[in-house]
Amino acid sequence: MSTEAPGASAPEAPAKGGPGRDENAAARIVQAIWSANTVTVTVLAIVAALVIGAVLIIISDPDVLATYGYFTARPADALTASWELVSEAYANLFKGAIFDPEASGSAAFRPISETLTYAAPIVFTGLAVTLAFRGGLFNIGAQGQAIMGTILAATAGFLIPLPIGVHLVVALVAGMIGGAFWGFLPGILKARFGAHEVITSIMLNYIAGLFLGWIIMQPGVHDPERTDAISKAVDPSAQLPGLLGGDQRVHLGIVLAGLATWGVSWLLNRSTFGFELRAVGANPDAAKTAGISVTATYTMLMVVSGGLAGLGGATQVLGTSYALSGQVAGNIGFDGLLVALLGRGRPWGVLWAAILFGALRAGGNRMQSYASVSLELVTVLQALIVIFIAAPALVKAIFRLRAARAARLSTSIAKGW
Amino acid sequence: MTVSTTLLTVDELAPGKYWTRERKGGATLVGLGLVAAVLFGLIAESAEARFTLSDDAQGAALSINGKLGAVVFGAITVAAGAGLLAGVARRWFNVLLGAGVLGFVLSFLCWQVAGSFMPLVDTASGSLDLAVPLILGALCGVLCERTGVVNIGIEGQLLMGAFGAALVGTMTASVWLGVVGAITGSVIIAALLAVLAIRFLVDQVVIGTVLNLLALGVTGFLYERLMQTDAAGFNTPPHMQNLRIPVLADIPVIGPVLFNASPLVYIALILVAVIHFGLGRTRWGLRTRAVGEHPTAADTVGIRVRGTRYLNVLLGGVVAGLGGAFFTLVSTGAFGKNMTSGAGFIALAALIFGGFRPVGALFAALFFGFANKLAIYLSAIGSPVPSQFLNMLPYIATIIAVAGLVGRVRAPAADGKPYVKS
Numbered sequence: 120m121s122t123e124a125p126g127a128s129a130p131e132a133p134a135k136g137g138p139g140r141d142e143n144a145a146a147r148i149v150q151a152i153w154s155a156n157t158v159t160v161t162v163l164a165i166v167a168a169l170v171i172g173a174v175l176i177i178i179s180d181p182d183v184l185a186t187y188g189y190f191t192a193r194p195a196d197a198l199t200a201s202w203e204l205v206s207e208a209y210a211n212l213f214k215g216a217i218f219d220p221e222a223s224g225s226a227a228f229r230p231i232s233e234t235l236t237y238a239a240p241i242v243f244t245g246l247a248v249t250l251a252f253r254g255g256l257f258n259i260g261a262q263g264q265a266i267m268g269t270i271l272a273a274t275a276g277f278l279i280p281l282p283i284g285v286h287l288v289v290a291l292v293a294g295m296i297g298g299a300f301w302g303f304l305p306g307i308l309k310a311r312f313g314a315h316e317v318i319t320s321i322m323l324n325y326i327a328g329l330f331l332g333w334i335i336m337q338p339g340v341h342d343p344e345r346t347d348a349i350s351k352a353v354d355p356s357a358q359l360p361g362l363l364g365g366d367q368r369v370h371l372g373i374v375l376a377g378l379a380t381w382g383v384s385w386l387l388n389r390s391t392f393g394f395e396l397r398a399v400g401a402n403p404d405a406a407k408t409a410g411i412s413v414t415a416t417y418t419m420l421m422v423v424s425g426g427l428a429g430l431g432g433a434t435q436v437l438g439t440s441y442a443l444s445g446q447v448a449g450n451i452g453f454d455g456l457l458v459a460l461l462g463r464g465r466p467w468g469v470l471w472a473a474i475l476f477g478a479l480r481a482g483g484n485r486m487q488s489y490a491s492v493s494l495e496l497v498t499v500l501q502a503l504i505v506i507f508i509a510a511p512a513l514v515k516a517i518f519r520l521r522a523a524r525a526a527r528l529s530t531s532i533a534k535g536w
Numbered sequence: 537m538t539v540s541t542t543l544l545t546v547d548e549l550a551p552g553k554y555w556t557r558e559r560k561g562g563a564t565l566v567g568l569g570l571v572a573a574v575l576f577g578l579i580a581e582s583a584e585a586r587f588t589l590s591d592d593a594q595g596a597a598l599s600i601n602g603k604l605g606a607v608v609f610g611a612i613t614v615a616a617g618a619g620l621l622a623g624v625a626r627r628w629f630n631v632l633l634g635a636g637v638l639g640f641v642l643s644f645l646c647w648q649v650a651g652s653f654m655p656l657v658d659t660a661s662g663s664l665d666l667a668v669p670l671i672l673g674a675l676c677g678v679l680c681e682r683t684g685v686v687n688i689g690i691e692g693q694l695l696m697g698a699f700g701a702a703l704v705g706t707m708t709a710s711v712w713l714g715v716v717g718a719i720t721g722s723v724i725i726a727a728l729l730a731v732l733a734i735r736f737l738v739d740q741v742v743i744g745t746v747l748n749l750l751a752l753g754v755t756g757f758l759y760e761r762l763m764q765t766d767a768a769g770f771n772t773p774p775h776m777q778n779l780r781i782p783v784l785a786d787i788p789v790i791g792p793v794l795f796n797a798s799p800l801v802y803i804a805l806i807l808v809a810v811i812h813f814g815l816g817r818t819r820w821g822l823r824t825r826a827v828g829e830h831p832t833a834a835d836t837v838g839i840r841v842r843g844t845r846y847l848n849v850l851l852g853g854v855v856a857g858l859g860g861a862f863f864t865l866v867s868t869g870a871f872g873k874n875m876t877s878g879a880g881f882i883a884l885a886a887l888i889f890g891g892f893r894p895v896g897a898l899f900a901a902l903f904f905g906f907a908n909k910l911a912i913y914l915s916a917i918g919s920p921v922p923s924q925f926l927n928m929l930p931y932i933a934t935i936i937a938v939a940g941l942v943g944r945v946r947a948p949a950a951d952g953k954p955y956v957k958s
Contacts, residue, residue: 175758181762257739259688308938312940313940314939314940315938317741318884318934318935319939321688321881322932322934322935323935326928329925329928330924330928333924450749453749456745457746460742460746492761493757493761495752495753495754495756495873497753498749498750499753501753502746502749502750505746506728506743506746509738510732510743512736512737513732513736
């Protein structure tokens, strides 16, 4: 993995001045791994989440739980039953997400295809949240922006007849504009009136959801052949083309997501706007003194962030679901938030985190159908991973890691309302 | 300084400005009133609008011609707005603003109900039922925020409460043990919030959001694994019976709404009073506010900042758990996946709209509950006004409140800032 997250590829330097400085090289490596760097914490966070998930699987299975009733008499029963239950669930999670040894031919790519399909929209929303983070804003409104993105992208996709190629671009741009407008509102409210962006964008999330529920049922949008709440399907000319052909679902969206990651990385680190937004994020007062317009930066930042989230929504509706329904955007906005935290504010980190989340989701589907363990477990795992990532001190305490590079691990962006 | 005077606005500090909070509010009211009187008045059907005192179309009713009502009540709104614009004394602000909003709502109702009827008792008790979880959720928010901990996780707490009530209530076949289960579920989330925010200094907005997802995942997972496979064993909680207060319940309209209600309704209303009094008049309240406004100063005089915060966040968990219990033990007879569907965020909206004060939160929650009930009623009578737009009302109102378009809401000074003893 040459394009590993910059934060994650940091050299694993051993803590200086630790009490037991060993001469032995092997011991030094062990010590280095066991010191709390970002890779170790991330891996241990995933392990800890999987362990808690396993406990949930066991306690929610009455048959296995019953074997614990005579645990002292025959402990092997309980342990074997638990192991079988958990290993079957997690084996299916892996097979559905990465590789299925029993599949042959093109079906062998299905898990990866599914993983990337689920990852694509989350990359965009994750980047949206990350960009806002770096400017000192918490864009909890990515969900609403993604919903507006789906609405505009889909309506452009079935209302405007355009030739192939142009149509897709127009639909994507429409989605971006929808999200950008929904990001502009909290941005301008913050810049002009000082309203906290978290409060306003939570409210805008729900307004967007209700608006979606209304617009689906309007004549011209609603599918006349259906009675339930679903819109017409997007024209084939506006759909994101598949990459592998056949019935593999992976589409152009993941390529666009990679490009977007590169673009955001460039924007953050190489452009004037990126410099300004990082300055504002680090210290708004100092930035103001240096001549940067904080209000303009906040507004512009939310517009760009919203546009990215809108693109995420557009990717979802043009690449996967093709029609608007009440749940068309799923949970991609909030998943983007988790992914941004997991990616530690770095665009390439977000890409990998999104692929991890996509993998969990794709594997979760298989786990549900083959091991009959509910897909909801994936939500639990995702939330737990992020809790451990957000509180590295917790992971350090649980696994008794050595304190090292602690400053890097802090995720403090706390500013209150 | 009492609780009710902590709401300062920029406008009040700069008395020379012409466009004060009062005048802005007045201008808004005049605009709304004109819309009501002209637009609603024009399209309203010229037929009786009956507000019946019973549950059906029959019986005693307050009735008015729909067109006339829309115009008259719209005019009242215009008058209230004009009063504010003219610069009537500041102490009349709340009264005039209230009258103006009430006039607008009544004008809207006259337009909608013209030629039909609206059962008052059903509307009022329905609004109250929808408002109870909001009141309790918002009170949880008051406890947390006033002590300096931002709580975005109210939604998750309500959801865990609802789940706990259904699970424990079914397994023990006891309503009150169900309530205990609800409190336990909600306190688990509250405890996680407290430990991660206070001890591990994790950003409070981040952790609240993540805890919501955790609660959604855990309840959804256990629901599918346990409750869907064996509903009789895990998801048929007993129903909490209404508690009828003798004599008082016989008063028309008010009686059946307020005095023949679920015990949780009484608890919610009592808690509003208790927390209002507690925050303003007791040692605990003074300490809570001190910790929420200026933790360093509080620490200097020997108040345990972290201890106070832990206590209040956990108390908030207890209160939110009661709100969660309302969903499964009173409103619906069973738990459903994501059944709170955003009520926690409306509670958050009520908390902010109510200015972080218990009584303000109560009225905001009642208003939002009414808007919600009205949306249900209007879609039932086939109104042309889409129910989605009425349901947007709490969110739009909150945005207006935090943007300070009509009097800015001010959060406790140290809200969301973890305290690290130096």
